[in-house]
Amino acid sequence: MEGWIKLYRKIAENPLWLIKPFSRGQAWIDLLILANHKPGFFYVRDVKVKVERGQVGWSEPKLSERWGWSRTKVRKFLKDLAEEQQIVLGKKSVTQIITILNFDECQKKEQQEIHQPIPQDGQQQDSSRTAAEQQQDPNKNDKNIKNDKNSLFRQRFFSVLEIFYFKNFKNPIAVTNAFFNHYEGVGWKNAHGLEIENVESVAENWDNKTTEGINCPENLLLKWKVMFGILKNNTEHYNKFLRIRPARIENGILFVRAKQNDMKLIEDDKKLLGVWKIALLKSFGKIDIKYEIDKQLV
Template identity: 45%
Template sequence: MNLGWVKLHRKLSDNKLWTSEPFTRGQAWVDMLMLANHKEDFFYVRGNRVTVQRGQLGWSQLGLSKRWSWSRGKTKRFLNELEIDQQIVQQNNFISSLIIIVNYEQYQGDGQQTVQRTDSRRTADGQQTDTNKNVKNDKKEKNVKKKNKDSVCFIKPSLEEVRQYITEKGYNIDPETFIAHYESNGWKVGRNAMKSWKSACVTWSKNPKKDEGKFIWWNIYPKRNGKRVGKADTFVRWAKVKEFDYEDMMTATRNYAASDEMAKDPERFFKLDKGNLPYWREWMEPATPDKQSDKGEWYE
């Protein structure tokens, strides 16, 4: 049932019936497909030229909220969910906001693939024939199908591939933690199989502290009695921790997890004092066996 095409003209997005009431989530997704550029174009924001490529939307969250009759929070949650599922990628900067449809070609093809059909319907005045004469191109249709089939075949990246990619993009991501996280969950994003690890890197690079940070922390969190702590248990602690620098916190956690102090009293790590970790900065450097007592305690 998910094969074939349903043609929707972009004029539908301007129809009053389309925008007459708050959108459903499915309607919002279809609306994004119609609002996306079918060819490269540009617009200006405060004198700055912003280029919008095919398959991209030059819409802000505020603009979509007004269009869909949604609250700003609902729109943000919806877009974040689509991004986590690797349906879109959000690009925000101080000038503009762009939304990229990850598999745009699967929905729109190359713009040349069409189907000829005859729609005959009976009216009171007699027989009316409405023939939509379009050009069929079997060769291009096969190429598009092959391209779409290949695009969903996911191949796990190597550690070196991830390291090279995040270096090229300048992302502040630990490649080993990235690989470890997805190896532990079977290379899934949420409940869905991963389609693009590069898109996942984009998500991690934006605000890992809020979005993916808790998953990273869970991977390096000290084991209790030799077993990994449940995600829910770890996430509760993550939400309570206050006032720390993200990268430093990860470094300190790794150092503490590998220390003799952790080996002596593993339960100690799991005790929060009002959600604070007063001495965590003292674990920025790995502790040596003869200087464990000089490192201070992780908690008060």
């Protein structure tokens, strides 16, 4: 089989992709996904670690947790790849850097359009307009800039909310608001005063100081996560489900908590209900839904 495909890195967040344990082939592709597409850095115990394009800065313990493997299996797999001259393992210091050989051959050069902002709510960017046309009405340019900023903020907000939601925080919306309030206050800089380049990675390490406890049993959340992944791939309105929460299953009934207005948003969207019905069946089998008013949600 010849040819190649572009694999969008967002697949790494799909619950179907993250089902454990990984296969060896899946782990290899995962390394390609995790590899930096441009030079960057991160901190480990206050030590700045540089990561170049085509390098992975994940330690054996983190890969072990991600892939559902023992550390011994991870170590042997990486050693096998090194012996096959697929990767080069850096010397261990505060962490180990994995360099993927011939990364550009595997991944190809990213096209410029990949880095353009993702249109939101079905809105497409009109690249056919000339600069002269845009300059005819300065107010339109101002509105476009404002809309782009609002769209980017909305995309970033829901991305962080999704992370906190599936960390099983009791009130993920409150935690997300606290997160944004904090970093808006410090100008989106980290503890070292450096600009934050990857908001999602910061959110992954954010401590929940807003609410205590968990939302629901982990096994229930795992099924809900699979359901959410199906929704995410089949409807642009999947973010509505970050406003409702699974609570428990009793006697074949799935109890879902939400504010009344958020329940109504879903109930009024007949097309969305159809997609949800399919996603529920694939994730939970035949099951009934019952809503509960949730006074804790903001």
